Amino acid sequence: MASRPTLVSLAEQLGLSRQTVSNAINAPERVKPETLRRVNETISATGYRPNTAARQLRTRRSRNLGFRLMPTVDGINGAILDRFLHSLTENLQEHGYRVTLFAARDDEAEIRSYSELLEASDLDGFVLTGTHHGDARSDWLLARGIPFVTFGRPWRDSGGDEDCTHSWVDVDGQAGTAEATRYLLGRGHQRIGFLGWPAGSGVGDDRRSGWASALAGTVPPADLESLSVGVADGTRQGAEGARLLLERGATAVVCASDSLALGASEQLRAAAPGTPPAVIGFDDTPVAAAMGLSSVAQPVEEAAREIADILRHVLDGSAEEQVPAAHRLLKPRLVLRDGGGPLASPSSR
Amino acid sequence: MASRPTLVSLAEQLGLSRQTVSNAINAPERVKPETLRRVNETISATGYRPNTAARQLRTRRSRNLGFRLMPTVDGINGAILDRFLHSLTENLQEHGYRVTLFAARDDEAEIRSYSELLEASDLDGFVLTGTHHGDARSDWLLARGIPFVTFGRPWRDSGGDEDCTHSWVDVDGQAGTAEATRYLLGRGHQRIGFLGWPAGSGVGDDRRSGWASALAGTVPPADLESLSVGVADGTRQGAEGARLLLERGATAVVCASDSLALGASEQLRAAAPGTPPAVIGFDDTPVAAAMGLSSVAQPVEEAAREIADILRHVLDGSAEEQVPAAHRLLKPRLVLRDGGGPLASPSSR
DNA sequence: ATATCTCTTTTGATCGTTCAAATACAGCTC
DNA sequence: GAGCTGTATTTGAACGATCAAAAGAGATAT
Numbered sequence: 181m182a183s184r185p186t187l188v189s190l191a192e193q194l195g196l197s198r199q200t201v202s203n204a205i206n207a208p209e210r211v212k213p214e215t216l217r218r219v220n221e222t223i224s225a226t227g228y229r230p231n232t233a234a235r236q237l238r239t240r241r242s243r244n245l246g247f248r249l250m251p252t253v254d255g256i257n258g259a260i261l262d263r264f265l266h267s268l269t270e271n272l273q274e275h276g277y278r279v280t281l282f283a284a285r286d287d288e289a290e291i292r293s294y295s296e297l298l299e300a301s302d303l304d305g306f307v308l309t310g311t312h313h314g315d316a317r318s319d320w321l322l323a324r325g326i327p328f329v330t331f332g333r334p335w336r337d338s339g340g341d342e343d344c345t346h347s348w349v350d351v352d353g354q355a356g357t358a359e360a361t362r363y364l365l366g367r368g369h370q371r372i373g374f375l376g377w378p379a380g381s382g383v384g385d386d387r388r389s390g391w392a393s394a395l396a397g398t399v400p401p402a403d404l405e406s407l408s409v410g411v412a413d414g415t416r417q418g419a420e421g422a423r424l425l426l427e428r429g430a431t432a433v434v435c436a437s438d439s440l441a442l443g444a445s446e447q448l449r450a451a452a453p454g455t456p457p458a459v460i461g462f463d464d465t466p467v468a469a470a471m472g473l474s475s476v477a478q479p480v481e482e483a484a485r486e487i488a489d490i491l492r493h494v495l496d497g498s499a500e501e502q503v504p505a506a507h508r509l510l511k512p513r514l515v516l517r518d519g520g521g522p523l524a525s526p527s528s529r
Numbered sequence: 530m531a532s533r534p535t536l537v538s539l540a541e542q543l544g545l546s547r548q549t550v551s552n553a554i555n556a557p558e559r560v561k562p563e564t565l566r567r568v569n570e571t572i573s574a575t576g577y578r579p580n581t582a583a584r585q586l587r588t589r590r591s592r593n594l595g596f597r598l599m600p601t602v603d604g605i606n607g608a609i610l611d612r613f614l615h616s617l618t619e620n621l622q623e624h625g626y627r628v629t630l631f632a633a634r635d636d637e638a639e640i641r642s643y644s645e646l647l648e649a650s651d652l653d654g655f656v657l658t659g660t661h662h663g664d665a666r667s668d669w670l671l672a673r674g675i676p677f678v679t680f681g682r683p684w685r686d687s688g689g690d691e692d693c694t695h696s697w698v699d700v701d702g703q704a705g706t707a708e709a710t711r712y713l714l715g716r717g718h719q720r721i722g723f724l725g726w727p728a729g730s731g732v733g734d735d736r737r738s739g740w741a742s743a744l745a746g747t748v749p750p751a752d753l754e755s756l757s758v759g760v761a762d763g764t765r766q767g768a769e770g771a772r773l774l775l776e777r778g779a780t781a782v783v784c785a786s787d788s789l790a791l792g793a794s795e796q797l798r799a800a801a802p803g804t805p806p807a808v809i810g811f812d813d814t815p816v817a818a819a820m821g822l823s824s825v826a827q828p829v830e831e832a833a834r835e836i837a838d839i840l841r842h843v844l845d846g847s848a849e850e851q852v853p854a855a856h857r858l859l860k861p862r863l864v865l866r867d868g869g870g871p872l873a874s875p876s877s878r
Numbered sequence: 879a880t881a882t883c884t885c886t887t888t889t890g891a892t893c894g895t896t897c898a899a900a901t902a903c904a905g906c907t908c
Numbered sequence: 909g910a911g912c913t914g915t916a917t918t919t920g921a922a923c924g925a926t927c928a929a930a931a932g933a934g935a936t937a938t
Contacts, residue, residue, distance in 0.1 A: 184648065186924055197888050202926065212886060229648045233585035234924035237893050242582070244629070249615045258815060259607035266598045270632040279630045280593070283619040299533065299578045301894095415819055442819055466607060470764055470791055470816050535894055546918050551896065561916060583894035586923050650924095 185228040194222055205230065236301070243276055245491060246303040248290050249283045250310060259466050260480055264331070267484035268307065275492050279307075291320050298326065304495055307487055311335060311348070313382060318346055327494045329487045329506075335382030347494070349486045349508045353383060353462070356476035356512035357390030357434050360460040363514060364432045365398065369458060371407060373430035375421045375440050378410040387436045387462060411440070418443025422459075426451055432458035438468045438475055445473055445519060456519035464515050472517045479510050486510070534577040543571055554579065585650070592625055594840060595652040597639050598632045599659060608815050609829055613680070616833035617656065624841050628656075640669050647675065653844055656836055660684060660697070662731060667695055676843045678836045678855075684731030696843075698835045698857045702732060702811070705825035705861035706739030706783050709809040712863060713781045714747065718807060720756060722779035724770045724789050727759040736785045736811060760789070767792025771808075775800055781807035787817045787824055794822055794868060805868035813864050821866045828859050835859070 187198045194201070196215070203210045204219035211219070222228075236242045247265070269279045280303060284290035294317075297303045304327065308317060311332035321328045322345060330348045357374070364372050374391040377384035392404055399407070406428050411417040418440035422433055426447065433448070435441035441461030448457035461468050464477035490506045497503050536547045543550070545564070552559045553568035560568070571577075585591045596614070618628045629652060633639035643666075646652045653676065657666060660681035670677045671694060679697045706723070713721050723740040726733040741753060748756070755777050760766040767789035771782055775796065782797070784790035790810030797806035810817050813826035839855045846852050 184650070187926095188924075198924090199889080199926080200887055203887085206926080210886075215886085227648065229645065231586070231924050232649045232651050233582050233591070234893090235926075236582035237580070237586055237895085237924080238926045240893080249611075249618055251615070258611050262598075262607050262610050265630065266600070266632055269598055269630045273631055281614065281618045281628045281630065282622055283615055296578065299576070300581045301533070302581050439819070465815070467816050467819050470788070471820075536896095537894075547894090548896080548919080549917055552917085555896080559916075564916080580894050583923090584896075586894080586925085587896045589923080 184231075185226045186231070190219070190222055190226065190228055193226075194218060240301055241495075242302055242304055243495075244278050244280050244303050245272065246294075246297055246306045247279050247281055248293070248306075248308070249281055251283075251285060260463060260478070263480045264309075264484050267481040268488055271485050271488035272492070275488075275496075277304075277488075277492065277495070287315070287317050290317055294320065294326070298324075305329075305491055307331065307491070311382070313380070322346055327491060329490050331483055331487060333382065345505050347490050347506045349483050349490070349510065351478040351483060351512050352509045353387040353476075353512070354390035354393070356462065356478075356514070357387045357436075358394040359390075359512075359514050360434045360474075360476055361391045361394035363516075364434065364458055364460070365394070367432075367458065369432040370398065371403070371429045371431055373422075373425035373428070373433045374408040374435075375418060375425060375433050375444055376408070376410050376436035377413060384410070384436050391434045413437055413439050415439050415443040415446075419447045422447035433460070435459065435461050437462050438465045438473065441473055441475065442467060442471060445471070459519065460514070468515075468517075472519055474514070474516045474519060477513045477515045479512065482510055483508075533580075534575045535580070539568070539571055539575065539577055542575075543567060589650055590844075591651055591653055592844075593627050593629050593652050594621065595643075595646055595655045596628050596630055597642070597655075597657070598630055600632075600634060609812060609827070613658075613829045613833050616830040617837055620834050620837035621841070624837075624845075626653075626837075626841065626844070636664070636666050639666055643669065643675070647673075654678075654840055656680065656840070660731075662729070671695055676840060678839050680832055680836060682731065694854050696839050696854045696856065698832050698839070698859065700827045700832060700861050701858045702736040702825075702861070703739035703742070705811065705827075705863070706736045706785075707743040708739075708861075708863050709783045709823075709825055710740045710743035712865075713783065713807060713809070714743070716781075716807070718781040719747065720752070720778045720780055722771075722774035722777070722782045723757040723784075724767060724774065724782050724793055725757070725759050725785035726762060733759075733785055740783050762786055762788050764788050764792040764795075768796045771796035782809070784808065784810050786811050787814045787822065790822055790824065791816060791820060794820070808868065809863070817864075817866075821868055823863070823865045823868060826862045826864045828861065832857075832859055 187201050190201050191198050196219070200211060200215065201219055204216050208216055247268070265279070272279060282293050282297065284293050294306065306321065306326070306328040308328060308330040309332060311318070311330045311334060313335050315334065318328070318330060318334060328346065330346065331350065333348055333350045334346070361372055372391070372395060374388055376388050379385060388408060395404060407425065407430055409421040409424050411421045418435065420443070421440065422444035425433055433444045435444055438461035441459050445457040445459040448459055459473065461473050461475035464475040468475040486508045494503045536550050540547050540550050545568070549560060549564065550568055553565050557565055581592070596617070614628070621628060631642050631646065633642050643655065655670065655675070655677040657677060657679040658681060660667070660679045660683060662684050664683065667677070667679060667683060677695065679695065680699065682697055682699045683695070710721055721740070721744060723737055725737050728734060737757060744753060756774065756779055758770040758773050760770040767784065769792070770789065771793035774782055782793045784793055787810035790808050794806040794808040797808055808822065810822050810824035813824040817824040835857045843852045
């Protein structure tokens with residue numbers, strides 16, 4: 181009773197051998213039902229748990245997955261990160277997997293971490309966020325056949341999906357901004373501006389395209405150009421961008437982020453006091469909630485769940501069985517608020 | 530070259546034995562300098578890394594620490610959590626430790642997780658957040674002699690520090706609200722209200738006491754009572770609470786959270802249009818930054834670093850050497866903004 | 879009666895490291 | 909040169925699990 185039970189101690193107690201007890205746990209179909217029952221009984225009676233280190237040493241699997249924390253405000257952050265991580269951890273731990281964090285300054289350092297973590301035969305796979313054009317990380321992992329799933333599409337320069345052989349889960353930003361735009365159209369707005377980032381970022385271009393497609397029939401292509409502004413992310417830049425859009429006759433604005441939307445809504449409120457500004461943000465951050473700003477919400481929890489499912493499928497599958505790469509594009513949800521001011525709560529300690 | 534190098538393969542290469550190579554790594558002083566040099570050379574040439582699983586199996590130490598993710602909006606969350614986790618992970622990983630996440634619905638489930646994670650001889654210690662009155666988790670861990678540090682004081686009902694034998698790091702909320710209050714006094718405000726939560730929460734009472742102490746000389750004790758309001762956390766409740774305070778003659782408000790402060794600042798702005806509202810929040814969340822709201826900022830990164838240091842000290846120390854519990858109370862920083870509206874950026878994807 | 883097959887259980891070896899104790903070897907002492 | 913001391917290195921065993929293959933027990937077929 182002094183020390184933790186082991187396979188051997190259980191076997192002695194039951195008058196069986198190590199291996200039979202081991203089989204009862206890992207390959208129950210090989211064990212006689214009656215024996216299985218007895219073993220399980222003793223397992224729950226003693227509270228036995230297989231020693232992870234020993235198992236890992238033999239099987240070379242840790243049931244541990246790596247997640248990189250981004251430096252500061254990049255990729256999914258803050259409240260989004262919280263929700264994502266929580267959902268990911270929860271879903272994985274239900275199936276005996278765990279999430280190990282690591283920090284890295286940049287992609288290069290992240291890749292160095294990969295090899296360190298793998299050389300110590302420590303992690304079975306990785307979850308990547310913040311994918312971007314020419315992402316070296318996925319190439320590195322792909323080349324070595326290491327299981328991983330990204331939250332975010334590969335954003336290859338060549339639009340083709342053919343050569344992207346890794347699994348990913350992403351949120352359909354295009355669908356989100358399209359819905360937002362259609363909503364504003366339905367409210368009677370004719371000239372709806374898009375306030376985003378400079379062209380070139382996969383995420384930003386994707387969100388812009390949704391707005392453009394929803395507006396395609398209603399506005400001449402030339403106007404589409406003038407109704408779209410690209411600035412750096414930030415409240416101040418958002419206000420400035422919105423000013424431009426107002427000058428060009430926009431009466432409503434769809435934004436690529438909540439930061440931009442917040443600046444834009446200030447600008448519109450100043451331009452037309454009294455009326456709730458027709459501005460829609462993106463990500464549905466606590467800031468949007470607190471300010472009563474409408475926003476496109478990403479189903480972060482669902483994304484994490486999908487990622488966990490895909491990873492489990494790959495890792496639980498037999499060793500060399502090639503599992504095809506899985507791709508999931510999730511629909512975001514438009515969260516409408518009256519825009520009149522603070523309503524709900526930001527997160528706080 | 531085919532497989533990863535091991536102690537044995539290194540030893541063969543060098544014409545030494547396993548153990549000497551092992552000693553070169555773990556107890557260099559036992560090895561002849563010349564030998565040590567040769568071993569280190571080969572180690573870096575081959576890129577050898579000790580197998581964590583094997584080491585863990587033998588030493589019963591995983592160099593892995595557990596961190597529980599809170600369900601939703603409780604404890605340190607969102608942007609704060611992000612910064613805290615990042616700093617914690619970074620500091621620990623520099624010394625060969627790693628952070629493993631786990632999710633638990635409530636404290637009881639968290640304790641269950643502890644035993645599971647420990648029975649699998651998996652985690653060496655824990656970092657706890659969101660301590661509260663009568664916290665069963667610290668008792669459980671203390672009783673079993675498991676290393677852990679909490680972010681947050683024990684908040685024992687008996688104000689005595691004597692019986693609190695575990696290590697903790699916390700931010701001095703009292704000092705924060707006191708500084709905020711003194712700042713407002715310096716700006717000429719006489720009747721400064723406190724907008725907090727109902728009495729009973731350690732964190733809330735602590736923050737209130739800072740305001741009370743700063744105001745002690747300037748306002749009669751009776752007024753102190755009427756200038757303090759306790760409501761549930763939230764923007765709407767904040768606005769309502771601020772309305773009460775205004776009725777009672779307050780011209781400025783110190784708040785226990787940014788949510789409350791946001792609601793309060795709306796209320797004050799409505800009461801005195803044109804003037805930036807004299808409101809100070811707590812936690813310096815992205816919401817405060819975005820709204821140009823002054824706020825008391827917790828040195829989260831520093832707190833995480835301190836926690837990492839304490840844990841490392843305990844874990845790296847020899848087995849049964851009793852390390853005394855460490856307590857660190859960090860000073861928060863008052864971040865002043867003009868309160869006129871959006872300035873900086875909320876976090877976004 | 880022996881061989882063949884299936885189902886179940888057992889045995890021996892191994893994963894890579896560290897602990898504990900043994901050994902080798904040099905320099906000193908008497 | 910035997911005995912002691914101390915440093916440097918080596919050997920055997922163990923940590924707790926799984927893999928691979930052998931062995932035992934029944935049932936069925938030849």
